Amino acid sequence: MSCEACAASPVRVVLRIPESDLTAVRASLGNNAGEIWLGGGVMSLPPEAVTARIRYWQEFFDTSLWAAGLGNNRGLGTEELQPFDVWAQGLPPVWLDELLARGGLRMAMQPIVDVGSGSIVACEMLVRAVSAAGDFISPGALFQAARNQSRLFALDRACRIEAIAAATQLPSDWYVFINFVPTSIYVPEHCLRSTVEATRKHGLAKSRLVFEVVETELVEDLEHLRRILDFYRREGWQYALDDFGEGYSDETMLRAIQPDVVKLDRQFVDHVDADPAKRRVAEGLAQVAKSLGVRLLAEGVERPQEALLLRDLGYLWQQGYLYGRPTFDVPVEHINWR
Structure with missing residues (x-):
């Protein structure tokens, strides 16, 4: 038998954002982005939900105060977070x-x-x-x-x-x-x-x-x-x-x-x-x-x-x-x- 807690979790993006941005970021996510809030301004999101909003967030928030990295739905990997803009710049370009x-x-x-x-x-x-x-x-x-x-x-x-x-x-x-x-x-x-x-x-x-x-x-x-x-x-x-x-x-x-x-x-x-x-x-x-x-x-x-x-x-x-x-x-x- 296996339990849910031991099962492998899908790769997700972990974000840490200032408390002052929480309400507005929640509004931008709507009801269907699949986010999991982990407390302390940290959340876990499907990668596509993040990449879809990168340009929007960078335009309307001070993302120099944010951090991002890969983790899962339990937030693992949060200790290795990078500055958000650095992390976003490292994503592969698209045509x-x-x-x-x-x-x-x-x-x-x-x-x-x-x-x-x-x-x-x-x-x-x-x-x-x-x-x-x-x-x-x-x-x-x-x-x-x-x-x-x-x-x-x-x-x-x-x-x-x-x-x-x-x-x-x-x-x-x-x-x-x-x-x-x-x-x-x-x-x-x-x-x-x-x-x-x-x-x-x-x-x-x-x-x-x-x-x-x-x-x-x-x-x-x-x-x-x-x-x-x-x-x-x-x-x-x-x-x-x-x-x-x-x-x-x-x-x-x-x-x-x-x-x-x-x-x-x-x-x-x-x-x-x-x-x-x-x-x-x-x-x-x-x-x-x-x-x-x-x-x-x-x-x-x-x-x-x-x-x-x-x-x-x-x-x-x-x-x-x-x-x-x-x-x-x-x-x-x-x-x-x-």
Whole structure:
């Protein structure tokens, strides 16, 4: 037989931080970081929870007063702790850091149209990345790498700032949709400070910005998401929920968050005119959204038949290849698909 106390413990990072930082660090960890507090300002964390927050902690805390080292869930190894910044510098570099350091991100723009007037009312800013060899990296691969390399905070922030800079090319009466990943934001007052500064620097009216929540299915802490969105509201920004369709969790999220805009998932847009099941989903979302005063937007529209049916259901804002593909140039102002 073996007992739990004698069993081998997984390798973890042991941190020692000043008592004055404890409350704020706990807030940055949220509810799912797997930390074990050992007393005296010492805690044990999974390595990925630490590496994901290194840049954040170094920016918003005086980490010269911290110490770190490897241990386990009982804190063994704390006598060999190094200064935190020295320990962090010794971690192996990752290619995503190199990409961000050389400014390897660009923003493409895809139009969002009002099918009633036939005019563009907004653009969604879509990240594109270029490797050191000059190859394009798909957004999916880019964000998967950010998760694997514990750089989601750094990548998501860089994308927001680049999107705001690129939006200065657009007409001043267009809305600007900017994606963000909720799990990359630990404390909104800290993590979104650079977004506030970028908006001010580039002179964008706050009322034009619509921050789009992506990966809602990965949101486990609804209260944390509400804190982020409350911060957006206080700043005078709007927010949207992406990729909505059928399911209790979707409707629950919609009612709990009550965004300014909700996007119908492209899978329910594709041939919605010929598929009664997809039409029921589109009608159901439209009914709930209208009852809450939420604007409807359909994405992935590629055929006039889809556009017309969705328009009749109340999806007056639409986005998709029917109107324009993402481009590095400002989209043309007139839509002639009809």
